Amino acid sequence: MSPVRTVRLVAAREIATRARSKAFVWTTAIVLVLIVGGSALVGVLGGKEPDPLTVGVPDDRTATALAAAATATGALVDPTVTTAPTQDGADPYVALDDDGTVRVTVGTEVPSGLTATLTVMAQRAALSTAIAGLGGDPAQVDAAVLGAQPVVTTLGEPTAGPELGASILGQVVGILIFVAIMTTGQMVAQGVVEEKSSRVIEILLAAIRPAELIAGKVLGIGALGLAQVVAYVGVGAASATAFGLFDGMKVDLGSAVWSTLVWFLLGYAIYALLFAAAGALVSRQEDVGSVTTPILMMLMVPYIVGISVAPWDPTNTLVTVLSYVPFFTPLIMPMRSALGVAAPWEVILMIVVCTALVAALVWGAGKIYGRAVLLTGARVPLREVLRSR
Known part of the structure; x- marks a missing residue:
């Protein structure tokens, strides 16, 4: 069987297994209801002017x-x-x-x-x-008083802050990508540990190579995650439009939607491979947190900076620099794009860089996964895995 067909079979298995999960179905449905309900509530309360x-x-x-x-x-x-x-x-x-x-x-x-x-x-x-x-x-005095204005002398060019609509959109994009990457990435780690603890992994690796297994698992869960993000973005954009949340604001929903999807895919691929490699180091679900915490902390850095700094100061040096770090780019670059400060060449360059990083992680994470996934019992030190042949 060709490697491509093997990866497709593994991905199809992941999709079929997890798509039927009640937790997945109910979580998706509840989030969609919250998106519509929240949009309606904001639209009704925010659009209602107080009575005189x-x-x-x-x-x-x-x-x-x-x-x-x-x-x-x-x-x-x-x-x-x-x-x-x-x-x-x-x-x-x-x-x-x-x-x-x-x-x-x-x-x-x-x-x-x-x-x-x-x-x-x-x-x-x-x-x-x-x-x-x-x-x-x-009457003449009143007219003179009302018409009086200060004379302002500007010593430099005024700097316009980000539009309110762009700031809100940037925050929404950042939060959505962060939550989607975090939840799907942890699903990958938990899935690896589940197979490892049940010894199913031994049967699977007797028929296929570790790289094919990890690739199929990442692609399968990623497809489900992408479907969720598409649903959330589609319903969110439709709800925001229907309830007039961005009326009178300068926002480009179309570009934001495509940017969200592209950067979610790249961000998911980067972090899912890291989560898969981390999950292979332990054999019990209760130990997953100890190996995934460093990855989650790394994911929190661009999230915190993106939410607390970027919407209010998108040209901030820290925001710009972190958007060039490929591990942080998938969260910060789409926010900069939504805020209108990311040049097209920056976006294209970082897409290429992140794609290259994914290719490198496929090789590196695949090596760690292949060496550690069959080692059961206590947590396997990463240093030991890297030294083994």
Whole structure:
């Protein structure tokens, strides 16, 4: 049997076995429901504007003064002309006397959102009264005050920060790739240990070579992981579009989708091979954590930097440098792309570099896997595996 056919058979076995797993099916379904539900919740709550506060006023003059003060303070107020306050004082009632006094009638206390507006209204009324008493024109003074602007001298070119939509998209892409690589990579390690502890590996290696087995396992689980990512990205993009989460924001969902898929594949291939080699060093599931922790820590470095620094400062030197480290590139480069700071040549270069790293890891991880997978019992030291022939 040819190596390609052998790898395909192993991959098909992994897909068939794990796709029927209740844990896989339920996890995928729950995440999809959370994506749709979260998008709907954000769309409904985020898109709902607060209702303006209804305020009763006796005449149009008071309504105009109140509206101008509300504009200055950013308050949402709806002045409604009425002859008198409501009996229970449910709606505040504001009157502007001829002498500039602002009188407020409320049920128990002035609403917190109205206090600043009433203060500004009273100050403007007092100023207008004083100006009129001195023989000036209050309207002319108001126009001059409202039109006054500072003169700004810029000594350098302004640096525009990332768009809000791009920052959000970059974070979502980084989190999705991180979670997908981490979960599928651990599935590879656990699968290796499961076969090793049950001695099934001895039967498999009697028929096929270690490199073919590890390649098939990585490809099979990777195919399932890719299917999950495609589902998450597709449903997430559709939900975000349907609920208008990116309306008015400058985002390129199409490029983000393709970037996510490409970098997930490369990142998964890199880390899955590392997880497979690590899993071959132990024979019990409870020992998996001890050998995969260094890999997870390495995976956390680009994740933390990408989430905490890149969305707010995408041109940061640390972010740029780490995006050129092939073990970190699959998480940081797609975030830089989503933020619009990664040049096409950078993306192409690192795709080539990461592909070369995958090829090197296939050889290196395959050697470790082949030498350690048949050694049962206590954890096999990596140094011992590397020295063995």
